[in-house]
Amino acid sequence: MECISVEMNTKFIWNMLFAAICWTKNGNTPGHGARYGLDEKDKFSSLPIGDSRAILVWDDSLGWTYFSDLSAEIRDFLDLYLPICNSPLQKSFVIGHLGQGLDGYIAASSGDSNYVTGRENILHLHRMRALCDAVVVGAGTALSDNPRLTTREVKGKHPVRVIIDPQLRLPSDLSIFTDEVSETLIFFDEKIKSHVFSKNETVSLIGVPLINGRLDLESLLNALNSRGLMTVFVEGGGKTVSGFLEKNLLNRLQIAISPLVIGEGIPGIRVTPKKRLKDCLRPHSRVFRMGNDILFDCDLRSIDREVAEIDSELPGISRIN
Numbered sequence: 001m002e003c004i005s006v007e008m009n010t011k012f013i014w015n016m017l018f019a020a021i022c023w024t025k026n027g028n029t030p031g032h033g034a035r036y037g038l039d040e041k042d043k044f045s046s047l048p049i050g051d052s053r054a055i056l057v058w059d060d061s062l063g064w065t066y067f068s069d070l071s072a073e074i075r076d077f078l079d080l081y082l083p084i085c086n087s088p089l090q091k092s093f094v095i096g097h098l099g100q101g102l103d104g105y106i107a108a109s110s111g112d113s114n115y116v117t118g119r120e121n122i123l124h125l126h127r128m129r130a131l132c133d134a135v136v137v138g139a140g141t142a143l144s145d146n147p148r149l150t151t152r153e154v155k156g157k158h159p160v161r162v163i164i165d166p167q168l169r170l171p172s173d174l175s176i177f178t179d180e181v182s183e184t185l186i187f188f189d190e191k192i193k194s195h196v197f198s199k200n201e202t203v204s205l206i207g208v209p210l211i212n213g214r215l216d217l218e219s220l221l222n223a224l225n226s227r228g229l230m231t232v233f234v235e236g237g238g239k240t241v242s243g244f245l246e247k248n249l250l251n252r253l254q255i256a257i258s259p260l261v262i263g264e265g266i267p268g269i270r271v272t273p274k275k276r277l278k279d280c281l282r283p284h285s286r287v288f289r290m291g292n293d294i295l296f297d298c299d300l301r302s303i304d305r306e307v308a309e310i311d312s313e314l315p316g317i318s319r320i321n
């Protein structure tokens, strides 16, 4: 098959990928070795050998893979999202993301974080929301940003919005509580008296226990899983993503670094410090350029191989742009 990069842009590839994940989530089972893509009616389907629209290949042990003769740009795009698309349908899969400046801050001290990273990373956030069943933010982000947490920039279903608000301190007029474009679940300390928070039927309150004064994130994930929400995107802020990381609940951690110096502000990842660097988390990571930003996509579950061993397979110095 000839290289098809010229006719294919990111939007087309994204639409195909999104169609693929919807297709499998709808209970369809791909055939081993079969080739898939969007047909003339833009429907995701099995396509014959030699059809240049057949981009994805199903492998019973690896999941979705792709033809190696695609352009490097398309391969990189697919490489970034396929681990999420290939996460097991019946198992919890949690991805954390933060966009930070060169000095590690995710927002200015005022709470302003519009925008730390550039347009490509924002599109990436919307794609991640579309690939995941639920998107989680902490009360700090909900209050400071009044986010909508939708997929309005890309083709895709809005995720269920999950807000961690232990003391139910958030005002009820935030967009996520009033816009009704998707369901919103508010997780709070089960010991506090819950009240009727909103007349809106798309908003629900779920009480979970505290452990050492913190909301038990494992109970939160169990509650999401029991509702069929298996892929969970933890989008911020720093305290919330750090909480999931500290409890070893993340499968992947994505940190986008922007060439921006904030000086002082809201920190990104903060976990219990270790005295020695050899005891610190140093996950296997892949590096993607996203416009002017660099995304570290860390696999927190590939503990079976030493990082040093993986490092030795990488080129010494290479320019990514």
Ligand SMILES: NC(=O)c1ccc[n+]([C@@H]2O[C@H](COP(=O)([O-])OP(=O)(O)OC[C@H]3O[C@@H](n4cnc5c(N)ncnc54)[C@H](OP(=O)(O)O)[C@@H]3O)[C@@H](O)[C@H]2O)c1
Binding pocket: 097, 098, 099, 100, 106, 107, 108, 110, 111, 112, 113, 116, 137, 138, 139, 140, 141, 142, 144, 145, 164, 165, 166, 167, 169, 213, 214, 215, 216, 217, 235, 236, 237, 238, 239, 240, 241, 243, 266, 267
């Ligand atoms: N650059 C980025 O990628 C990015 C992404 C998102 C947000 N932001 C920015 O980040 C800032 C907010 O970040 P942040 O770190 O201060 O706050 P945050 O993580 O958004 O929210 C933290 C709050 O959420 C609640 N919470 C989260 N996990 C909890 C747990 N396990 N147990 C109990 N409570 C929990 C607590 O609420 P209570 O305070 O009520 O106890 C906690 O103080 C904003 O300025 C926002 O604009 C940046």
